[in-house]
Amino acid sequence: MDSFSQALPRSAMSPAIGFISLGCPKATVDSERILSRLRAEGYTMVGDYQQADLVIVNTCGFIDAAVEESLEAIGEALEENGRVIVTGCLGAKAELIREVHPKVMAVTGPEAVDEVLAAVHAALPPPHDPFESLLPPGGLKLTPRHYAYLKIAEGCNQSCTFCIIPSMRGPLVSRPIGEVLDEAQALVSAGVKELLVVAQDTAAYGADLRYRTAFWGGRPLKSRIEVLAEELGRLGVWVRLHYLYPYPHLDRLVELMAEGWVLPYLDIPLQHASPAILKAMRRPAKQENMLRRIEEWRRRVPGLTLRSTFIVGFPGESEADFETLLDFLREARLDRVGAFTYSPVDGAAANALPGAVPEAVQQERLQRLMALQESISREKLAESLGRRLTVLVDEVLEDGRLLARSAAEAPEIDGVIVVEEARAAPGDFLEVEITAADEHDRLAHPL
Ligand code: SF4
Numbered sequence: 472m473d474s475f476s477q478a479l480p481r482s483a484m485s486p487a488i489g490f491i492s493l494g495c496p497k498a499t500v501d502s503e504r505i506l507s508r509l510r511a512e513g514y515t516m517v518g519d520y521q522q523a524d525l526v527i528v529n530t531c532g533f534i535d536a537a538v539e540e541s542l543e544a545i546g547e548a549l550e551e552n553g554r555v556i557v558t559g560c561l562g563a564k565a566e567l568i569r570e571v572h573p574k575v576m577a578v579t580g581p582e583a584v585d586e587v588l589a590a591v592h593a594a595l596p597p598p599h600d601p602f603e604s605l606l607p608p609g610g611l612k613l614t615p616r617h618y619a620y621l622k623i624a625e626g627c628n629q630s631c632t633f634c635i636i637p638s639m640r641g642p643l644v645s646r647p648i649g650e651v652l653d654e655a656q657a658l659v660s661a662g663v664k665e666l667l668v669v670a671q672d673t674a675a676y677g678a679d680l681r682y683r684t685a686f687w688g689g690r691p692l693k694s695r696i697e698v699l700a701e702e703l704g705r706l707g708v709w710v711r712l713h714y715l716y717p718y719p720h721l722d723r724l725v726e727l728m729a730e731g732w733v734l735p736y737l738d739i740p741l742q743h744a745s746p747a748i749l750k751a752m753r754r755p756a757k758q759e760n761m762l763r764r765i766e767e768w769r770r771r772v773p774g775l776t777l778r779s780t781f782i783v784g785f786p787g788e789s790e791a792d793f794e795t796l797l798d799f800l801r802e803a804r805l806d807r808v809g810a811f812t813y814s815p816v817d818g819a820a821a822n823a824l825p826g827a828v829p830e831a832v833q834q835e836r837l838q839r840l841m842a843l844q845e846s847i848s849r850e851k852l853a854e855s856l857g858r859r860l861t862v863l864v865d866e867v868l869e870d871g872r873l874l875a876r877s878a879a880e881a882p883e884i885d886g887v888i889v890v891e892e893a894r895a896a897p898g899d900f901l902e903v904e905i906t907a908a909d910e911h912d913r914l915a916h917p918l
Pocket of ligand 1: 627628629630631634635636637671672716
């Protein structure tokens with residue numbers, strides 16, 4: 472079960488809840504909301520099936536492996552405890568869950584905090600004095616105290632053929648800008664030093680609101696990602712933007728990076744580089760433009776880190792398409808790359824496309840791509856030897872060394888910087904000099 476639960480002591484009087492949080496950072500934010508509300512109502516979180524009065528499982532349903540993992544987690548909770556409430560992405564497929572696990576008490580979909588609370592109340596009424604338990608300002612976080620995910624919207628208006636998020640989570644629904652900024656301010660007041668801005672399609676923020684103007688702190692603010700990002704930057708903490716679809720207005724976000732409002736870190740899932748495959752994926756297909764844009768962004772923001780993800784073995788991907796992708800990577804020299812083989816998710820439009828790529832070919836292409844990217848990453852990180860950087864400390868290891876990250880490393884997905892011979896605590900900023908690097912991580916000394 473989630474280690475977060477183990478940190479909280481159980482009062483003999485309060486009803487006890489076990490919580491399993493699976494899935495992406497967006498699901499983590501949902502988990503935090505549910506846990507914060509339960510804790511505020513006086514429930515206790517426990518890290519042991521036997522001590523729990525019931526167990527909530529926040530599931531993921533993005534790819535088949537995640538569905539498997541979620542169903543297994545539900546099965547384990549049922550076996551060990553017996554009283555289980557399911558929520559999250561897989562919850563959108565209630566029939567599937569009930570078919571495999573007919574004994575679950577309730578099933579709700581993603582973003583369903585109120586429904587989860589109602590299901591808990593029905594099974595386990597809240598204790599009488601909710602104010603007995605103290606809720607830290609900023610709510611309860613599943614991430615370490617010094618960084619926090621800030622979800623700014625839910626759902627997506629795109630129709631990438633490999634993805635079922637729009638059908639699971641619905642169209643884009645942006646949170647009001649004032650509400651997002653209030654939450655960000657509360658997090659910063661609670662000690663958060665880095666805000667990780669997430670949504671399924673972060674750069675589309677506000678499109679569903681027609682970019683309407685709202686008032687925050689007595690000032691009119693348009694509901695646009697550029698405005699929101701700059702306001703978050705004004706809070707004086709690191710702001711990292713994730714999952715940016717390659718829209719034309721990304722250029723304005725790059726300006727904000729050049730001006731220092733947000734971290735110079737562009738996380739753009741490009742998915743492929745062959746125009747034919749991008750078209751079949753229903754993604755923007757002009758990769759010559761993308762190379763030109765990358766060049767221009769790097770010119771505008773020296774030290775910019777570019778992260779992307781790619782799918783190999785998409786239906787119809789020929790050897791020539793794959794070579795186009797490798798050529799793109801050679802030329803673009805991205806800093807961080809994640810790659811996956813195509814996985815036919817139940818309900819995705821791409822499943823109907825001809826030209827399925829055999830598993831063995833998919834794996835072979837994935838290995839080739841990763842080998843190429845490793846050599847690029849190794850070269851790029853070696854270029855940083857001797858460079859002086861500001862890092863944020865995440866953890867102090869038993870041997871006294873520090874695990875830290877610079878603007879170039881997002882938590883949980885990128886490498887780390889190991890700082891030797893330094894004393895600091897998680898959440899401290901340090902100035903360091905890079906002394907060694909491999910293809911993922913770097914070593915540094917304090918200045
Ligand atoms: S933009 Fe992202 S969330 Fe939206 S359909 Fe495409 S892959 Fe899915």
